[in-house]
Amino acid sequence: METGKPLRLGVIGCGFFAQNHLSAWKEIEGVDLVAVCDVDPPKAQRAASSFAVPRLYTDAQDMFSKEHLDFVDIVTLPPSHRPLVQLAANNGVGVICQKPIAWTLEDAQAMVEACRRAQVPFMVHENFRWQTPMRELKRVIDSGAIGRPFFGRISWRTGHDLFAAQPWLRETPRFIVIEVAIHLLDLARFLFGDPQTVFCHTVRVNPSICGEDVATIVLTMDGSTCVVDCSSATHNEPENFPQTLVTIEGSQGTAYLGADYQLQIMHSGSLKVQTVAIPAHAWAIAPWHVVQDSVFNIQRHWVECMQHGRTPETSGEDNLRVLELVLGAYESAENNMVVRLV
Ligand SMILES: NC(=O)c1ccc[n+]([C@@H]2O[C@H](COP(=O)([O-])OP(=O)(O)OC[C@H]3O[C@@H](n4cnc5c(N)ncnc54)[C@H](O)[C@@H]3O)[C@@H](O)[C@H]2O)c1
Numbered sequence: 001m002e003t004g005k006p007l008r009l010g011v012i013g014c015g016f017f018a019q020n021h022l023s024a025w026k027e028i029e030g031v032d033l034v035a036v037c038d039v040d041p042p043k044a045q046r047a048a049s050s051f052a053v054p055r056l057y058t059d060a061q062d063m064f065s066k067e068h069l070d071f072v073d074i075v076t077l078p079p080s081h082r083p084l085v086q087l088a089a090n091n092g093v094g095v096i097c098q099k100p101i102a103w104t105l106e107d108a109q110a111m112v113e114a115c116r117r118a119q120v121p122f123m124v125h126e127n128f129r130w131q132t133p134m135r136e137l138k139r140v141i142d143s144g145a146i147g148r149p150f151f152g153r154i155s156w157r158t159g160h161d162l163f164a165a166q167p168w169l170r171e172t173p174r175f176i177v178i179e180v181a182i183h184l185l186d187l188a189r190f191l192f193g194d195p196q197t198v199f200c201h202t203v204r205v206n207p208s209i210c211g212e213d214v215a216t217i218v219l220t221m222d223g224s225t226c227v228v229d230c231s232s233a234t235h236n237e238p239e240n241f242p243q244t245l246v247t248i249e250g251s252q253g254t255a256y257l258g259a260d261y262q263l264q265i266m267h268s269g270s271l272k273v274q275t276v277a278i279p280a281h282a283w284a285i286a287p288w289h290v291v292q293d294s295v296f297n298i299q300r301h302w303v304e305c306m307q308h309g310r311t312p313e314t315s316g317e318d319n320l321r322v323l324e325l326v327l328g329a330y331e332s333a334e335n336n337m338v339v340r341l342v
Helices: 018-027 041-050 060-066 078-090 105-118 132-143 176-192 289-308 316-335
Strands: 007-012 031-037 055-057 071-074 094-098 122-125 149-157 197-203 214-221 224-231 245-250 253-257 262-267 270-275
Touching: 007 018, 007 060, 007 289, 018 031, 018 041, 018 289, 031 041, 031 060, 041 055, 055 060, 060 078, 071 078, 071 289, 078 094, 078 105, 094 289, 105 122, 105 316, 122 289, 122 316, 132 176, 132 245, 132 253, 132 262, 132 289, 149 176, 176 197, 176 214, 176 224, 176 245, 176 316, 197 316, 214 316
Parallel strands: 007 031, 007 071, 031 055, 071 094, 094 122, 149 224
Antiparallel strands: 149 245, 197 214, 214 224, 245 253, 253 262, 262 270
16 A cells, blocks of 8 residues: 555445444545445435545445455445455455444354455444543553452443334344444453453343343453443433443442543542543534544544554454354353353
8 A cells, every 4th residue: 555645445335324434534534435335326326425425336346346445444234244345355455344243253254364364454343442431431440540440330221212213223133232232342341351251131122123122241351340231222311322331440449431421530539520522523413422423533543553554453353252242142141141251
């Protein structure tokens, strides 16, 4: 790759969440969004005109044949992730893929292997750890202010109608763990390290969906325990959607990220309270702004990694651990047992 030249990018999948990716790409320096692709022609057309993208495609192979791309950003549904990532690898193009990387470990491993063999960089768009309050929490832990963490709770509970914008979530056989708690499981790894065991209990409250919509998960790490709880069936007042609340208890103090990004740090008998400011983006809209900012942050991280030949934090290989955790949680829920992770 020639240095100093903008990286040429194509986005594959121009549906609901891709709007955030597209907005962020237009804001990030060093990239040139040259093409969009969606099998649904009006969606490709709408994305091209809204984001001033010069060329549009309805077939990914056609886009790879006609464009000279440095990387693609895949924002389609999980079953299409493997063939599209393999197509990118076969075309020698770097690839970002939305979470979940895949529904099976076999598919995910094949994707990682295809990119390794083609020597193209591969990142999973696992954005929650890139939320500004989560970076701040990590900074607090790493500063030693609360000592050695021994307990965590990572909580995401809402009554917000997720199905209005993403009707496909009603039909998906597995829902809250693989679609939403997946982010919290990666956050647990980010804040506490890789778990050794997982126990999960799931419930389906909403009778009109196929999958589970409530999950309570207990993770054990070396010297710490973390509870991950996630629900889209919760009656909340006030409604905190789409906020994640986090408690971290350490040997010297406690950090608590509460509603509206209020961060309390208690250590050495003193309490410090601050509101974490979410960086503003012209296209971001509350209450989604914390997520939209994280999309910007992870995509900028990818560009920096490509420019400097670094491995992204949430590389495909790293993300295999997240999928193992998700699948371990389902195995635990189905068999009512603790699952040991390798
Ligand atoms: N990180 C987050 O916070 C977050 C939030 C929402 C969704 N997501 C993820 O984003 C992905 C997309 O979800 P969504 O709700 O935006 O879905 P969506 O159905 O709204 O959009 C998917 C788009 O991909 C297109 N598509 C499907 N197959 C294609 C192919 N082979 N080539 C080109 N286009 C193709 C569809 O026509 C559709 O427009 C999922 O993996 C989902 O889990 C992540």
